[in-house]
Amino acid sequence: MEYALDILPQRLHGALKRHRVTRSLRRPPRYFTDTSNFTAIDYGDIIAIDNRFLLVTGYTREGRFGIEEQVKPWVPRTEDLENGEKFILKLVFHETFDMQLGQFTINCYRNPEKEARVLELVKDHPHFMHGRSVLDEGNNLVRILDIIGGSRLDKYIHRGELSHQEYFFQKFPEVIRQFLECVKGIQFLHENGLRHGDIRRDHIFVERDTGLYRWIDFDYDFYMPERPFALDLYELGNILTYLTARERFHQKTILNHPDMGQAVLDTIVPGDLSVLSKNRIVNIKKLFPYIPDRLNNILLHFSYGTEVFYETVAEFHDELAEAMSVLG
Amino acid sequence: MNDWKKILIAVDQSETSIKALNYTADIISNLPDAELCLLYIYPEPPPNYYSRGGSLSDYQQEKTAAAEVIFQNSMDFLEKYKLQKKVITQSKMADHITISQAILEVQAEGQFGTVVVGKRGVSKAEEFLFGSISNGIVHHCSDFTVWVVG
Numbered sequence: 001m002e003y004a005l006d007i008l009p010q011r012l013h014g015a016l017k018r019h020r021v022t023r024s025l026r027r028p029p030r031y032f033t034d035t036s037n038f039t040a041i042d043y044g045d046i047i048a049i050d051n052r053f054l055l056v057t058g059y060t061r062e063g064r065f066g067i068e069e070q071v072k073p074w075v076p077r078t079e080d081l082e083n084g085e086k087f088i089l090k091l092v093f094h095e096t097f098d099m100q101l102g103q104f105t106i107n108c109y110r111n112p113e114k115e116a117r118v119l120e121l122v123k124d125h126p127h128f129m130h131g132r133s134v135l136d137e138g139n140n141l142v143r144i145l146d147i148i149g150g151s152r153l154d155k156y157i158h159r160g161e162l163s164h165q166e167y168f169f170q171k172f173p174e175v176i177r178q179f180l181e182c183v184k185g186i187q188f189l190h191e192n193g194l195r196h197g198d199i200r201r202d203h204i205f206v207e208r209d210t211g212l213y214r215w216i217d218f219d220y221d222f223y224m225p226e227r228p229f230a231l232d233l234y235e236l237g238n239i240l241t242y243l244t245a246r247e248r249f250h251q252k253t254i255l256n257h258p259d260m261g262q263a264v265l266d267t268i269v270p271g272d273l274s275v276l277s278k279n280r281i282v283n284i285k286k287l288f289p290y291i292p293d294r295l296n297n298i299l300l301h302f303s304y305g306t307e308v309f310y311e312t313v314a315e316f317h318d319e320l321a322e323a324m325s326v327l328g
Numbered sequence: 329m330n331d332w333k334k335i336l337i338a339v340d341q342s343e344t345s346i347k348a349l350n351y352t353a354d355i356i357s358n359l360p361d362a363e364l365c366l367l368y369i370y371p372e373p374p375p376n377y378y379s380r381g382g383s384l385s386d387y388q389q390e391k392t393a394a395a396e397v398i399f400q401n402s403m404d405f406l407e408k409y410k411l412q413k414k415v416i417t418q419s420k421m422a423d424h425i426t427i428s429q430a431i432l433e434v435q436a437e438g439q440f441g442t443v444v445v446g447k448r449g450v451s452k453a454e455e456f457l458f459g460s461i462s463n464g465i466v467h468h469c470s471d472f473t474v475w476v477v478g
Contacts, residue, residue, distance in 0.1 A: 094379050104457060109376045193424060225371030226426045226459030234457070275453050309456050 004029040004046040012053060012081045016046075019079075021057050029055075034138030038074045038091040047078065047089065049142055050134045054078035060088060077147075087131075090115065090143040090219065099222070102276040106231065111197075111221035112141045118194055118218040119143060127185040129205070129216045148214055153179075153204040153239075157246060164288060167246055175243055176324050178213040179204075180317060183236060185215060187313040190229045197221045199235035201242050233313055234276065237302035240320065241274075241282050244291065244299065249281040260287060271305020278304065294323035330441035330472050333362040337444040338431050338461070339402055340368060341394075344446025348477040349402055352444050357409040364411065365438065366402050368395040368419040369430045388421060395419035428464030435472060443469070447478040 005013060005028065016022055022029055025044040032041055033048050041047065047054045058077040061069040074093035079086050095110045116133035123130060131145035150156075157167070157175055182204055186196055196203075197220035204213050222231055242248060254265045264287060272283035281287065282303045285296040298319050301310055310316045337352055339345045356362035370391040377387060399417045406412055422430035435443050445462045455463065462476045 094376065096376055101457070102453060104453070106457075107374065109374070111375045111379075114375065221375040223374040224458060225422065226428065226461060226464070227457060228426070230457050230459070275456055304452070306452070 004031040036138040088145040092140040115219040150207040154201040332441040335442040336440035348446040353409040
């Protein structure tokens with residue numbers, strides 16, 4: 001085991017000793033150049049990579065909706081001891097797992113190489129998180145990510161005390177204008193043969209300083225050889241449904257809603273539900289009648305009742321842009 | 329329009345593949361100038377194949393061996409129709425394209441006038457997520473005929 005103070009340049013000893021993380025540490029900070037065994041790395045340790053000495057200051061957390069958030073030990077938050085710059089590191093973790101989507105099971109993978117390719121491709125794209133990939137001394141492809149200061153899109157749209165109708169006519173057009181740029185970003189990935197892989201409403205961040213919407217987290221991948229981009233497309237539809245309704249509507253949500261209840265629930269037929277998730281309503285116009293048909297028709301492409309699917313993200317984007325031009 | 333008697337048939341291990349073969353053989357067994365190509369297209373390896381230490385050549389060898397078994401079974405099936413002399417075989421990986429696109433590429437390269445595929449009968453949700461090879465081919469066909477055998 002190597003200790004940081006034995007190896008770090010003398011000029012950084014003071015910064016390490018004074019840091020809030022190491023001040024409360026009851027053991028000497030350690031020094032890692034190989035992140036293969038990432039579970040051995042902890043708060044207060046140093047990861048030396050890319051000519052930087054990065055102090056581990058915390059860990060990111062993630063949970064699927066409804067599941068308690070879990071620490072991701074392969075994704076530490078770090079600070080450059082030299083200049084205080086903050087980064088998120090993604091260490092190599094070749095996890096394989098099955099994702100349940102309605103009645104289907106999809107094999108998913110964490111794919112560091114794919115994320116590295118995406119980072120390279122989008123390095124100048126304003127609607128993606130940025131970062132670079134470097135090999136550590138154990139030949140692990142570590143991704144060094146810039147931190148986006150801002151908030152998750154799904155939290156952002158709930159700001160303010162707006163009714164749904166006020167939200168829809170005042171805030172939604174601008175939300176969709178920015179979302180369309182994100183959709184174009186996904187189209188750009190697909191045109192370059194890459195998937196996002198984990199499109200979710202909390203994987204778009206609204207940057208505080210610029211107001212830009214930016215995609216994060218590209219390391220998931222899946223294996224669907226005949227429809228390689230279908231899952232990305234489906235999830236874009238899910239986000240649009242969420243942004244339109246401002247929440248996810250199930251039968252129970254309708255029943256408990258003060259303006260809806262049994263009368264609205266009685267109008268819901270199987271064709272109003274999601275093609276892949278049979279308890280989620282996508283025919284949002286039945287809940288909020290002021291939603292224009294053109295927008296609602298886009299949502300219905302993701303319904304069980306649809307006869308036509310979008311083949312590409314470009315088709316989805318163009319129809320949404322047209323629908324929004326009417327809304328203003 | 330390409331010669332319809334130059335026929336490309338996509339085969340795999342499925343029952344619908346045998347049905348498609350049966351249907352095609354019934355039609356062409358009395359046509360002296362018909363030609364049949366058995367085609368086996370396989371997808372690229374899954375993303376975690378390489379991280380588990382596999383190589384592309386290992387994967388392709390494995391798939392080529394699987395193709396040989398499929399071709400042999402198909403040839404055995406065609407024996408009763410006395411068609412073996414009219415049959416050629418080809419296997420290929422769908423390299424950065426979908427399986428239906430790979431079939432269409434082989435069709436264009438070989439100027440086949442008829443493409444035969446089996447139909448699995450997938451649900452709407454399955455088609456959205458996993459696609460349908462027969463639909464993919466029907467949507468993009470021009471200058472040739474598609475037989476979809478259900």
